[in-house]
Amino acid sequence: MVNVLSLNKLTTKVCLLTAFLLISLVAGLNFGPANFTPGQVLNCLIASCDNPISEMVIWQVRVPRVLVALVAGMGLAITGAILQNTTRNPLADPYLFGIISGAGLGATLANLILGDELSITLPLAAFLGALFAITIVVFIAKALQRMEQLLLAGVAVSFMLSSITQFILYFGEPFATNRVIFWLMGSLARVEMSNFYVIATILLIAIAIIIALHRQIDALLLGDESAASLGVNVDQLRLLMLGLCAALSATIVAYCGGIGFVGLMIPHIVRQLIGVTTLKLVLGSALIGGSFLIWVDIIARSALTHAEIPIGIITSALGSIFFLFIMLRTRKTN
Numbered sequence: 001m002v003n004v005l006s007l008n009k010l011t012t013k014v015c016l017l018t019a020f021l022l023i024s025l026v027a028g029l030n031f032g033p034a035n036f037t038p039g040q041v042l043n044c045l046i047a048s049c050d051n052p053i054s055e056m057v058i059w060q061v062r063v064p065r066v067l068v069a070l071v072a073g074m075g076l077a078i079t080g081a082i083l084q085n086t087t088r089n090p091l092a093d094p095y096l097f098g099i100i101s102g103a104g105l106g107a108t109l110a111n112l113i114l115g116d117e118l119s120i121t122l123p124l125a126a127f128l129g130a131l132f133a134i135t136i137v138v139f140i141a142k143a144l145q146r147m148e149q150l151l152l153a154g155v156a157v158s159f160m161l162s163s164i165t166q167f168i169l170y171f172g173e174p175f176a177t178n179r180v181i182f183w184l185m186g187s188l189a190r191v192e193m194s195n196f197y198v199i200a201t202i203l204l205i206a207i208a209i210i211i212a213l214h215r216q217i218d219a220l221l222l223g224d225e226s227a228a229s230l231g232v233n234v235d236q237l238r239l240l241m242l243g244l245c246a247a248l249s250a251t252i253v254a255y256c257g258g259i260g261f262v263g264l265m266i267p268h269i270v271r272q273l274i275g276v277t278t279l280k281l282v283l284g285s286a287l288i289g290g291s292f293l294i295w296v297d298i299i300a301r302s303a304l305t306h307a308e309i310p311i312g313i314i315t316s317a318l319g320s321i322f323f324l325f326i327m328l329r330t331r332k333t334n
Helices: 002-030 038-046 052-087 099-114 121-144 147-170 174-184 193-212 214-220 224-229 234-256 262-273 278-302 311-333
Strands: none
Touching (some): 002 038, 002 052, 038 052, 052 193, 052 214, 052 234, 052 278, 099 121, 099 234, 121 147, 121 234, 147 174, 193 214, 193 234, 193 278, 214 224, 214 234, 214 278, 262 278, 262 311
């Protein structure tokens, strides 16, 4: 009876979050600098647009932005959830782990050297940068023989790679540098449908791998010794998850820039609403993370009349407040 009630509560919560996600998608298509009525938007989506301008704004600007915001929010939230579970650190986040800074460094080099000529190399360069950052973090933690120091090592590596990126930009060509700086703040202004397909593909692969290994990931929550006694290869699983998070974060950074703290905030909210086990955490993070970033993008392009706020600024502002809230809550608990 208790299990049935728990399942019904979970189903109700998932249905509500799914409904909110659908509302967010509709809102994302209706908000923006260009004024369209909901009827015009709906007519353009299911039939034909009234004029070429409406078709261009809706199909070439709003639809790609909303869909990329959806999968990017899902990906960042899931990445944060997996990092927190595999390291057993509630403050773990791609931004604090150095993954975002590493991916930003790789993408910055590719952007300055190649420009917009070879878009396929951008996610690859970002992935190599993220992999480089993760390698340094794990090497430092291994050298200290304390894997719980991963987060502190990640923060140090994040600052180091960010300083290298800033040094490169300082000596770069002014126009390219300005473009990269705006991109590093996080923006969906230049995304295309092809970006959505790439991020969605990596996201689906990541989710499939996580679902296949969810029991092993849950075992890590019991501690390394307990997980090993259950037959889990702890080091191999942790490295695999770190590499998976690096790949997913790097792909998102390559097209959307540096969007911080989504992976920190959303999993904490999901744990309070749904649960802590991997499957529940991934499902909730996907639904809430996608909705969250859609609304952040709506604010970014609608708050100011003649300008757009980089979404990384908004998420960082919210994330810093959330980070302080967690610290105060942890202090009161202790």
